[in-house]
Amino acid sequence: MEREKERADDLLAVFRGTVGDPYGTLRKWKESNGKKIIGCMPMQIPEEIIHAAGVLPVVIPEGDGPVTVASKHIQYFFCGYARSVVDSVLKGKWDCLDGLVTQDTCHTMRPLFDIIEANHPFRYLRRVFMPVAVAKKQAKPFLLGELERFRSSLGKFVGKEIDDESLQRSISIYNENRDLMTRLYDLRRQRPGLLTVREMVDVTLAGMLMPKEEHNDLLKKLLTALADRTPPIPDANNKVRLVLTGSLCEAPPAELLAMTEDLGGVVVDDDLYTGSRYFLTRVPLIPNPIEGLAEAYLHMTAPCPTRIYPEMKLGPYLVDRVKRAEAQGLIIILVKYCEAHDYTYPHMRRHLDPAGIPYLMIKTEHETSSLEQMKTRLQAFMEIIRGR
Amino acid sequence: MEKKEKHHNKVESTRLIQGIVKDFYESVNRAPHEGRKVCWCVGAGPYELFKAMDIGHFQTENWGVAVTSRKSEREMIEESARAGYSSDCCSYASINIGYALLMQKGRIPDHLSPELRVPKPDFLFCINTCPSMAQWTEALREVFNVPAFIMDVPLFYDDHDEAHYQRNILYAIEQLQEAVAFLEEITGRPYPWERLKEIQTYIKKAAIVRKELFELWCHKPSAISYWDMAIALGAANVFRGTPEAVAFFTAIRDEVADRIKRGITTVRKEKHRLLWYMNHPWFKVGHLAEFFARLDAVVVGGQYVIGPYSDPERIDPDRPLWTIAEEHPTRPYVRTMKYKIEMFMKALANSFQVDGIVFHAPRTCRPNSWDHFDAGEIVKRELGIPYIIIEADHTDPQFYSEAEVDNRLQAFIETLPSHHKE
Numbered sequence: 001m002e003r004e005k006e007r008a009d010d011l012l013a014v015f016r017g018t019v020g021d022p023y024g025t026l027r028k029w030k031e032s033n034g035k036k037i038i039g040c041m042p043m044q045i046p047e048e049i050i051h052a053a054g055v056l057p058v059v060i061p062e063g064d065g066p067v068t069v070a071s072k073h074i075q076y077f078f079c080g081y082a083r084s085v086v087d088s089v090l091k092g093k094w095d096c097l098d099g100l101v102t103q104d105t106c107h108t109m110r111p112l113f114d115i116i117e118a119n120h121p122f123r124y125l126r127r128v129f130m131p132v133a134v135a136k137k138q139a140k141p142f143l144l145g146e147l148e149r150f151r152s153s154l155g156k157f158v159g160k161e162i163d164d165e166s167l168q169r170s171i172s173i174y175n176e177n178r179d180l181m182t183r184l185y186d187l188r189r190q191r192p193g194l195l196t197v198r199e200m201v202d203v204t205l206a207g208m209l210m211p212k213e214e215h216n217d218l219l220k221k222l223l224t225a226l227a228d229r230t231p232p233i234p235d236a237n238n239k240v241r242l243v244l245t246g247s248l249c250e251a252p253p254a255e256l257l258a259m260t261e262d263l264g265g266v267v268v269d270d271d272l273y274t275g276s277r278y279f280l281t282r283v284p285l286i287p288n289p290i291e292g293l294a295e296a297y298l299h300m301t302a303p304c305p306t307r308i309y310p311e312m313k314l315g316p317y318l319v320d321r322v323k324r325a326e327a328q329g330l331i332i333i334l335v336k337y338c339e340a341h342d343y344t345y346p347h348m349r350r351h352l353d354p355a356g357i358p359y360l361m362i363k364t365e366h367e368t369s370s371l372e373q374m375k376t377r378l379q380a381f382m383e384i385i386r387g388r
Numbered sequence: 389m390e391k392k393e394k395h396h397n398k399v400e401s402t403r404l405i406q407g408i409v410k411d412f413y414e415s416v417n418r419a420p421h422e423g424r425k426v427c428w429c430v431g432a433g434p435y436e437l438f439k440a441m442d443i444g445h446f447q448t449e450n451w452g453v454a455v456t457s458r459k460s461e462r463e464m465i466e467e468s469a470r471a472g473y474s475s476d477c478c479s480y481a482s483i484n485i486g487y488a489l490l491m492q493k494g495r496i497p498d499h500l501s502p503e504l505r506v507p508k509p510d511f512l513f514c515i516n517t518c519p520s521m522a523q524w525t526e527a528l529r530e531v532f533n534v535p536a537f538i539m540d541v542p543l544f545y546d547d548h549d550e551a552h553y554q555r556n557i558l559y560a561i562e563q564l565q566e567a568v569a570f571l572e573e574i575t576g577r578p579y580p581w582e583r584l585k586e587i588q589t590y591i592k593k594a595a596i597v598r599k600e601l602f603e604l605w606c607h608k609p610s611a612i613s614y615w616d617m618a619i620a621l622g623a624a625n626v627f628r629g630t631p632e633a634v635a636f637f638t639a640i641r642d643e644v645a646d647r648i649k650r651g652i653t654t655v656r657k658e659k660h661r662l663l664w665y666m667n668h669p670w671f672k673v674g675h676l677a678e679f680f681a682r683l684d685a686v687v688v689g690g691q692y693v694i695g696p697y698s699d700p701e702r703i704d705p706d707r708p709l710w711t712i713a714e715e716h717p718t719r720p721y722v723r724t725m726k727y728k729i730e731m732f733m734k735a736l737a738n739s740f741q742v743d744g745i746v747f748h749a750p751r752t753c754r755p756n757s758w759d760h761f762d763a764g765e766i767v768k769r770e771l772g773i774p775y776i777i778i779e780a781d782h783t784d785p786q787f788y789s790e791a792e793v794d795n796r797l798q799a800f801i802e803t804l805p806s807h808h809k810e
Contacts, residue, residue, distance in 0.1 A: 073761045075749055075779070077476070104543055107519040107721075111758040113545075114725035118762045132516055133540040138562045142542070145555060308522045308538055312530060339477050339754070343523035346472040347530055361472075 008225035011218055012199050015206035022061055022209050023088075027096045029056070029210070036098040036158065039122075041085070041112065042249040043273055043304065044130050045103050046293040048283065049151050051170040051212065053158045055098070059208035059278075062250040063088035067366065073115050079337040080366020081250040082108045089120050099124025099157065101150075104132075105249070106306050106340045124157045126150065133308045134298045143294045151290065167289035174283065177212045180219040181279040187226060189268055189325055192241065193233030194226055197267035198257045204274050205251055239266035240385050243322050246333035248273050248305065248341050253364055255371055260331065263375070263382050269325035271318060272333070277302045306340040314344050315351025322357050329385045330359040331378075358385050395681035397654050399616040399647075401639040408627050408636060409454065412446070413503035419444025420507050425575055428484075428506075429626075430525045431515035432696060432719060433539070434712040436591065436629045437567060438513070440584040441575055445513075446506060447626040448524075452480040453670045454504055455487075456783040463497045464490060465784060473527070479752040479784035481524040488531045511574055512536035513567070517721045518755045537570050539563045541717040547727050560713040568709075581708070587629035588705035594634045595700035598624065601641040602698065604648060606739045609658040610686045611647040612640070615677035616654075617693040618668065624695030657684040659806040663742040663773075664690035665733060665763075666720075666756040667782045672790075679794060683801050689740040691720065691732035725759045733767050743804045745775040746797070751787035776800040 018025045026037055036055040040047055050057035063084030070087035088094055100122045102113040113127050128150050131139040155161045184203065188194055195203075203222070207215040233239065242265045244252065251274040260267055270276055280301040284292045303313040322330050332348060334341050345361060352359050360381040362374060419426050427438050427445040438445040455461050461479075464486030469475055471489055473482060487506075490496050496505055511534050514525035522538050529536040542559055546552040568579050605612055620640060623633045647653070662680070664687045669676070680687055696715050697703055704711050720728055737745065745767065747760040764775035778796060781787035 075757050075760075077751055077757070078754055104519070107754045107758075110519065110543070110755075111725065114759060115762055118725065118766070127543060127545040129543045129545065131540050131542070132519070132522060133538050136538075136540060136563065136566075138559055138566070139540070142555075142559050149552075305523070306519075308516075308526065308540070312526055334474075337476055337754075339474075339520055340523050342474040342477050343481075343520075343527050345474070346527070349472055350530070 008222060008229040011222045011225060012195070012202065014218060015199070015202040018206040018209050019061070019202045022058075023093045023096065025209065026058065030096050037096060038099040038101060038124065038154075039094060039097045041100070041102045041105065041109060043103070043105055043277070043306070044297055044300075045101050045128055046147065046297065048167060048170040048174050048289075048293060049147065049154060049162060050101070051173070052162045052166040053154050053160070055154075055158060056211055058097075060085055060094070060100075061205060061208070062366065063093070073119065074111070077337055078108045079249075079335050081335065082112055084366050086112060086115055089116055092120075097122055099126065101126045101128060103127075104129050106338075108337070108339075124154070126153060130297060132306070134300075135308075135310050140294055140298060143297065144290060147290045147293060164289050168285065171283045171285060171289055171292060173212050173216065175285070177207065177216050177219070178279040178282050180216055180223070181207070183223060184219065185269065185276060187223065191231065191236075192266045192268045193231040193236030193239065194229060196232050196257075197244070197260060197270075198254060199232075200267070200270070201251050201257065201272070201274050204272075204278055208274075208278070233261060233266050236266045239264055240329060240382050241266060241268045241325070241327045242329050242331055243267070243269045243271065243318075243325055243327040244275070244331050244333060245271035245318055245321075246341060247335060247364065248338055250274070250335065252333050256333070256362065256364065256374065259371075259375055259378055263379050264386075265329075265382060268327055269321060271302060271321055277304075305344045312344070312347050315348050318348060319351050319355045319357060323355075328358070328388075329381065330357055331381075332359055332361040334361060334363050336363050336365045358388070394678065395655060396613065396615065396677040397652065397681075398677070399612050399640060399643055401636070401643045402616050402619040404636050404639060405619055405622060408623060408632055410503050411632075412627050413451075413454075413506065416444040416446050416506055417503065425510040426507050427511055427513055428509040428528060429513045429515075430484075430528070431517055431521040432625065432716060433513060433515035434564070434567075434716055435626050436584060436587045437564075437571065437712070439587050439629055440580050441571060441577065443571070443575070444507070445626075448484045449480045450622055450626045451504065451506060452483045452783050455483055455500070456671045456785070457673075458501055458504070459671070459785075460497060460500045460504070461783060461785075465786075475752070475784075477752060478520050478524065479750075479781055479787075481520065481527070482752070483783060485524065485527050485531070488528055492531060508532060509534055513539075515539045515541060515716055517541045517717065517719045520755075535570075535574070537567055539567065539717075541722055543722050544718060544727075545724055547724055556717065557710075557713050560717040561709050564709045564712055584708050585705040588703060588708055588711060590629045590631060590634055591697050592700050592703040592705065594624070594628060594637050595697050595703055597634060597637040597641050598698060599700055601637060601644060602694070604641065604644045605689060606741075607648050608661070608741050610654040610661065610688045611652065612644045613654045613677060614664050614687040614690050614693055615673050616640075617689070618670075618673055621693050621695050624697065628697065654686050655681045655684060658686055660685035660744065660801055660804045661740060661742045662687045663733070663737050663740055663745045664692070665745055665747045665760070666690075667692050667750060667753065668748050669750075669780045669785075669788055670783055671785055672780075672788065675790075679797070680801075683798060684806075685801050685804075687746065688742060689736055691736060721755050725763055728759060729763050729766055733763060734771060737767065737771055737773055742773060744800065745773055746800075747775055747777045749777055749779045750782045751779060752781055752784055756782065774800075774803065
């Protein structure tokens with residue numbers, strides 16, 4: 001028992017180590033493997049295409065430390081994620097990357113390509129336009145063309161065409177990762193407190209920074225090891241069951257995650273980008289793998305606030321997710337200056353209120369924000385739930 | 389009362405826009421009573437499509453400009469905030485969504501001008517050149533529960549790839565064809581292509597006049613300023629496609645030609661010529677015009693007030709959807725920084741022979757705040773033209789600090805060399 005418990009902690013320590021020093025981890029990986037690494041900006045670039053090229057795709061996390069150099073290139077009223085990534089790039093922290101691919105996620109992401117190209121270009125710097133109005137009939141043919149252009153461009157860079165067989169193989173590996181993460185999330189729903197919320201976010205974040213094959217291997221070991229782990233949050237049945245949603249493009253602040261548990265909550269499920277949103281959508285294995293990737297993108301399981309649908313589905317999706325998890329409350333994490341997400345907040349309320357789901361909206365910032373105020377609000381929220 | 393001396397010699401013909409604005413919005417307001425559909429358009433889009441069907445339509449941004457110019461925006465922004473829309477969101481959207489919410493509650497502010505009390509939409513149209521437009525439209529759709537057509541605009545990220553350009557144009561045309569079918573369904577009528585051709589013919593006529601005006605606009609010393617063109621912009625934008633718009637620009641062109649002939653200038657002593665990049669604080673147009681003029685400076689030109697359909701060669705009424713597709717989805721917001729530097733900064737800086745560039749960074753508008761730092765440095769390095777970045781906002785006065793803006797601009801102008809010859 002003790003040996004298995006230790007193994008779970010050891011495995012989680014690997015994830016923590018990766019997340020704690022992404023630059024160092026990737027530099028070492030590159031030195032040992034001699035392969036290329038290409039960074040992807042969030043949230044929907046099809047990494048499988050990069051993986052199929054024999055390159056390690058990584059999703060760029062929020063930069064650490066204060067934004068200094070980047071303030072000469074991007075105003076403070078752009079989200080902290082974007083500013084911190086520009087800052088990290090300009091400071092050379094991402095020099096281990098052979099390339100960077102950006103997506104037109106929102107109007108903050110759009111200019112990042114230009115800033116990086118003008119100041120710190122990578123050998124391969126590419127934009128991919130993923131259609132915003134995903135349900136329109138023109139979206140799929142356009143996207144197919146766009147993905148083929150990307151595949152072709154990347155193939156030229158690595159000096160080898162990315163064939164369908166390689167792409168199918170990569171999709172299978174990524175789907176296996178999605179299945180394993182789904183199992184992990186199912187396990188957490190069944191046994192809340194088995195992992196802390198920070199540990200769970202670490203698992204997802206680490207998966208964005210290592211080969212999926214390696215992550216799959218670690219996940220299988222973790223699922224086995226967790227079966228007998230003594231939960232770090234004991235007595236979860238007496239905690240306030242919470243779901244976290246939001247925090248697009250970046251992980252929620254560690255302090256906020258810790259607060260949810262310190263104040264008597266247990267996170268039973270999430271709808272975070274550095275959580276379920278990253279792995280929920282499986283790519284169908286169909287004869288044309290590019291079409292499979294296109295289908296997955298156009299029919300994402302979790303509706304993305306940055307995409308447009310014939311009607312807004314985020315509200316009903318959240319209600320369903322909270323109910324399935326038998327949660328008592330929802331914490332909505334809005335990153336400051338994330339305009340696309342801001343627009344959806346009244347819509348969320350319109351669905352959460354009639355469903356009787358208590359919710360608390362918290363704005364997060366890259367710079368140190370008022371933690372005491374956040375704690376007070378969270379505390380009051382928990383007390384309201386307990387009193388119901 | 390003693391009349392305050394004006395240092396900025398405004399082009400008088402621009403005042404005609406007031407009549408155009410009034411008539412335009414009154415026509416929108418009459419639409420429900422005349423059995424015409426009403427469309428709220430979000431984004432700088434193909435208004436001629438609606439005009440051809442006599443659909444009462446207006447651009448939500450242009451309406452927001454009119455609201456803030458008359459200082460009527462406050463309650464709407466507050467209502468928007470009360471509903472949970474962040475004040476960090478585009479102030480055009482805050483004003484418009486706030487109005488929609490107040491309208492649903494029957495609480496439109498009493499002080500709002502009658503012509504700006506626009507009716508509820510029967511449908512919404514959005515062109516997503518600025519990525520926020522679609523989310524704003526979604527918010528309106530939820531308030532009004534009406535159909536919304538959203539035109540997805542791709543990025544023109546490969547400046548030198550003709551196939552990429554054509555693919556993007558085709559994507560736009562396919563959606564425009566769908567938009568026409570959408571309008572036919574909404575109105576229950578077949579699309580009147582001949583009427584669209586007539587409107588585009590007027591747009592072309594106006595473009596010919598505007599091209600002549602643009603040449604006069606570059607004259608040194610200035611006979612028409614950026615601020616004059618800002619006032620006139622609406623007639624190239626949502627009010628276009630009419631004989632009145634053609635007459636309006638003809639009057640301006642003729643007045644400016646006459647000024648040049650008679651040596652009448654925007655300011656008495658033109659020491660400094662400036663380019664303005666991207667949008668500006670609409671509620672401070674008069675103030676800024678006077679402010680610069682008092683310092684013997686003229687903001688001579690800028691991309692934002694050129695407006696759509698500036699090149700008559702690209703307007704072909706026999707190819708209506710191609711004409712629209714080559715114009716609206718190719719606006720600056722979907723272009724690379726390199727493209728914008730060449731076309732909207734360096735080219736204009738040279739045409740207008742400027743000494744400096746003012747970059748406006750609106751606090752609630754990230755698309756209009758892109759590029760400033762890097763583009764400014766590149767232009768300074770390549771053309772030797774200094775720049776300043778001013779943070780304010782396009783329609784929310786709470787983000788405009790007059791003292792700070794004025795002080796910084798004054799300090800900047802004082803660093804510029806004077807080219808005025810006594």
